[in-house]
Amino acid sequence: xxxxxxxxxxxxxxxSRLFRLAAGAxxxxxxxxxxxxxxxxxxxxxDSDSNDANPNGEPPPVFAAWQVxxxxxxxxxxxxxxxxxxxxGDTGIPGMAVAVVHNGNIVFAEGFGTTDLNTGAxxxxxxxxxxxxLSKSISASVISAKVTKGTIAWDDPIVEHLPGFQLAxxxxxxxxxxxxxxSHRSGLPGHIGDTLEDLGYDRDYILDHLQYxxxxxxxxxxxxxxxxxxxxxxxxxxxSGMSWDxxxxxxLYKPLGMTRTTSSYQEFLTQHNRALLHVPTENGWQTxxxxxxxxxxxxxxxxxxxxxxxxxxxxxxxxxxHDGDQLINSATLATMxxxxxxxxxxxxxxxxxxxxxxxxxxxxxxxxRQTFNHSGAFNMGTGTTYTLVPAENxxxxxLTNGFxxxxxxxxxxxxLDLALVGANTQPWLKMYREAFKNVTAIPGAxxxxxxxxxxxxxxxxxxxxxxxxxxxxxxxxxxxxxxxVLEIGPNGETYxxxxxxxxxxxxxxxxxxxxxxxxxxxxxxxxxxTIASLNQxxxxxxxxx
Numbered sequence: 001x002x003x004x005x006x007x008x009x010x011x012x013x014x015x016s017r018l019f020r021l022a023a024g025a026x027x028x029x030x031x032x033x034x035x036x037x038x039x040x041x042x043x044x045x046x047d048s049d050s051n052d053a054n055p056n057g058e059p060p061p062v063f064a065a066w067q068v069x070x071x072x073x074x075x076x077x078x079x080x081x082x083x084x085x086x087x088x089g090d091t092g093i094p095g096m097a098v099a100v101v102h103n104g105n106i107v108f109a110e111g112f113g114t115t116d117l118n119t120g121a122x123x124x125x126x127x128x129x130x131x132x133x134l135s136k137s138i139s140a141s142v143i144s145a146k147v148t149k150g151t152i153a154w155d156d157p158i159v160e161h162l163p164g165f166q167l168a169x170x171x172x173x174x175x176x177x178x179x180x181x182x183s184h185r186s187g188l189p190g191h192i193g194d195t196l197e198d199l200g201y202d203r204d205y206i207l208d209h210l211q212y213x214x215x216x217x218x219x220x221x222x223x224x225x226x227x228x229x230x231x232x233x234x235x236x237x238x239x240s241g242m243s244w245d246x247x248x249x250x251x252l253y254k255p256l257g258m259t260r261t262t263s264s265y266q267e268f269l270t271q272h273n274r275a276l277l278h279v280p281t282e283n284g285w286q287t288x289x290x291x292x293x294x295x296x297x298x299x300x301x302x303x304x305x306x307x308x309x310x311x312x313x314x315x316x317x318x319x320x321x322h323d324g325d326q327l328i329n330s331a332t333l334a335t336m337x338x339x340x341x342x343x344x345x346x347x348x349x350x351x352x353x354x355x356x357x358x359x360x361x362x363x364x365x366x367x368x369r370q371t372f373n374h375s376g377a378f379n380m381g382t383g384t385t386y387t388l389v390p391a392e393n394x395x396x397x398x399l400t401n402g403f404x405x406x407x408x409x410x411x412x413x414x415x416l417d418l419a420l421v422g423a424n425t426q427p428w429l430k431m432y433r434e435a436f437k438n439v440t441a442i443p444g445a446x447x448x449x450x451x452x453x454x455x456x457x458x459x460x461x462x463x464x465x466x467x468x469x470x471x472x473x474x475x476x477x478x479x480x481x482x483x484x485v486l487e488i489g490p491n492g493e494t495y496x497x498x499x500x501x502x503x504x505x506x507x508x509x510x511x512x513x514x515x516x517x518x519x520x521x522x523x524x525x526x527x528x529x530t531i532a533s534l535n536q537x538x539x540x541x542x543x544x545x
Contacts, residue, residue: 099310134374194540279380
């Protein structure tokens with residue numbers, strides 16, 4: 001039961017750490033020391049014009065000390081199939097879809113491999129993939145469209161349109177804004193609510209129970225929260241008088257012609273051309289899981305295709321305009337893409353920082369160009385990423401239907417190296433795979449060896465009864481045969497509980513944050529039960545009888 005650092009086929013990436021890595025994984029290039037080569041350029045802006053002083057006294061436009069020749073980007077596009085095939089061969093990931101946009105056009109959109117290893121159906125550019133946390137950038141665009149229309153403002157308190165919403169600190173309840181939630185600076189603990197979703201609780205329950213989570217360092221600390229973002233998005237939906245699914249479709253997907261994009265898992269299931277989730281096992285890659293992320297749809301529940309997502313990338317690169325319609329005005333777009341929180345402080349004087357904007361990550365790459373990106377991951381079987389380089393009017397998206405190994409990020413990084421530098425500066429796939437190995441432990445997973453001479457448990461009836469806490473709700477412990485059984489969650493799901501040592505037992509939790517044994521410890525004097533996997537933010541996993 002000892003967990004090693006190797007990414008063996010049966011291990012899972014830690015969701016809490018994985019999402020932090022995935023949120024800015026493309027920015028890892030800077031941290032890994034990519035060589036600087038070129039300065040910033042804007043596509044189509046000649047050097048001779050770039051240094052002209054602005055007659056109004058404003059700062060000069062972005063200029064290029066060295067421009068990127070158009071043929072360099074063309075060469076990188078030609079190399080993409082080989083880049084993808086090498087990554088798939090190295091990792092075994094069953095299927096991918098990749099798209100590149102440049103100067104307002106979709107210049108590359110192809111599928112590779114299969115949607116389902118059981119059927120062998122091919123992936124193409126119109127195959128629907130679950131986006132995981134790429135959803136955050138999409139939903140931020142939905143909100144910015146509503147900001148443009150004047151429905152809400154990014155700095156408005158979300159409580160104005162979220163009746164009954166409470167957090168542990170009354171001041172934060174009254175003041176936490178859409179921008180606070182979308183830049184992860186609300187003071188909520190990282191990934192709060194994710195384990196409730198794993199247990200089967202719905203969005204309303206989870207948002208209502210955020211009030212029991214401790215609040216620390218409001219607007220001063222970056223903590224990645226899927227349900228903070230979801231709370232903000234739900235407030236916008238309420239202000240608009242429609243569901244989040246309908247709002248997304250109405251203000252973004254339909255106007256952009258993203259006909260195969262949805263914020264509903266049930267709608268995703270109706271698409272015949274969709275990618276199933278795959279995980280590596282001792283018997284090779286298999287389809288073992290499904291992932292209904294509707295509870296946190298604005299943060300992780302969007303599904304889309306390479307073609308649809310490419311359309312969205314062009315929309316952002318065009319300044320929020322599509323087919324002549326300005327869906328997001330320039331001021332709102334600038335707010336959405338501006339730094340609001342420090343996600344990755346510089347580790348040294350010569351390293352580059354990463355920022356949380358609003359649903360986007362911001363960073364400056366090794367060629368001194370501003371980039372916007374996000375990655376997504378379900379340890380149940382998907383890894384996704386995109387990067388935008390506005391100075392070159394360039395973007396790439398990589399969607400995969402396999403357990404996140406860093407392959408999507410490596411493909412994007414290698415392509416951008418070829419496009420901007422003209423050669424690879426790093427062994428990207430090797431580096432990303434190594435980086436992803438650092439996040440293999442499940443929260444609360446048992447890492448100690450089993451005791452050689454365990455202390456016997458007390459009579460099993462000593463541990464039975466109805467246990468509860470405000471955050472999770474009820475948990476019933478009963479005896480079945482000669483073992484304990486835990487019943488927890490809204491659907492009455494039961495899980496076997498196995499003795500470990502004395503009053504310490506273990507179980508395997510479900511969902512994204514499960515998959516490995518974690519402790520359940522009873523204190524019969526204090527009459528408490530602590531479930532380690534639910535207690536990453538103490539005391540939210542402590543139950544009383």
